[in-house]
Amino acid sequence: MAVASASSNKAQAARELGVSRSSLYYLRKLPCKDDELRREIEALMKVHPGYGYRRMAIALSVNHKRVQRVMQKYHLKPLRRAKMPKKEADLGKPARECPDTLSRLCPCVPNEVWISDFTFIRFQGRFIYLATVLDGFTGEVLGSNISLRHDASFVLTAIQRARQKEETLPRWFHSDQGSEFDSETVAGWLIKNGTRISMSPKSSPWRNGAQESFFGRFKVEFGDFERFDTLEELVEALYLHLAYFSAVRIKNRLKMSPQAFREQWEAKNPQAPPTIIRISTGYESPPQTPPRGGSPRALVDSS
Secondary structure: OHHHHHHHHHHHHHHHHOOOHHHHHOOOOHHHHHHHHHHHHHHHHHHOOOOOHHHHHHHHOOOHHHHHHHHHHOOOOOOOOOOOOOOHHHOOOOOOOOOOHHHHEEEOOOOOEEEEEEEEEEEOOEEEEEEEEEEOOOOOEEEEEEEOOOOHHHHHHHHHHHHHHHOOOOOEEEEOOOOOOOOHHHHHHHHHOOOEEEEOOOOOHHHHHHHHHHHHHHHHHHOOHHHOOOHHHHHHHHHHHHHHHHHOOOEOOOOEOHHHHHHHHHHHOOOOOOOEEEOOOOOOOOOOOOOOOOOOOOOOOOO
């Protein structure tokens, strides 16, 4: 009688709700699928804490809209970047008359355009400095340097390491108008070695956006710098993280890591000539000249 009563109650409830009796036994599959995807996302976030939904979708081979919905549903968020301190030494420095050629060029082969900058890292009550040189086409980290001070030779070392790795210099070198880049030691050395200079206007960090974005994501995904006991441990971890950004981390516009993209491109273009697509704006860059003044440091030998 109890079984019949329960069956009758469900049938009555179904009639009152205007649905079929079988629908009362329906179990939605979507929450189970969402929970399974959530666990996959959380596992991947432990390895790649800076991945947003787009990179997650590429890594998991899942539709990006579904990943976005699940991350929003379970409040899963990648790490966010912090604000950078101002560089007081360059405040009031007159702007250099140098074209922002990068805004008019679209590199389509490696080593045509290099972009560079350096960033501040606070560690145990002091700053250390990280300079990088990125390939404008692949986004690879070609050269880097870490130092306790940010002078022109600090930046030049990163450039020379990039040249040593690639066995060449680019046709164009782009940076901001920091005093380290706008110096005889750096700009003069590049020009004397056949590289043309492009600089973004003063107070326009978005004009060197690729490099600014790189540092923003790099520092956020690296995590707490103070977790290391010694400077040596921090420096080693920074270089390993730079290698991770080139060889492992997915770059959104490439759908793969920069190193994998370059290997793929070189396999498809074994003898591709060096070319640059020039965006037609009616602009012609003036002849390159060495920077104003000069650095008090001796010019680094070009050998």
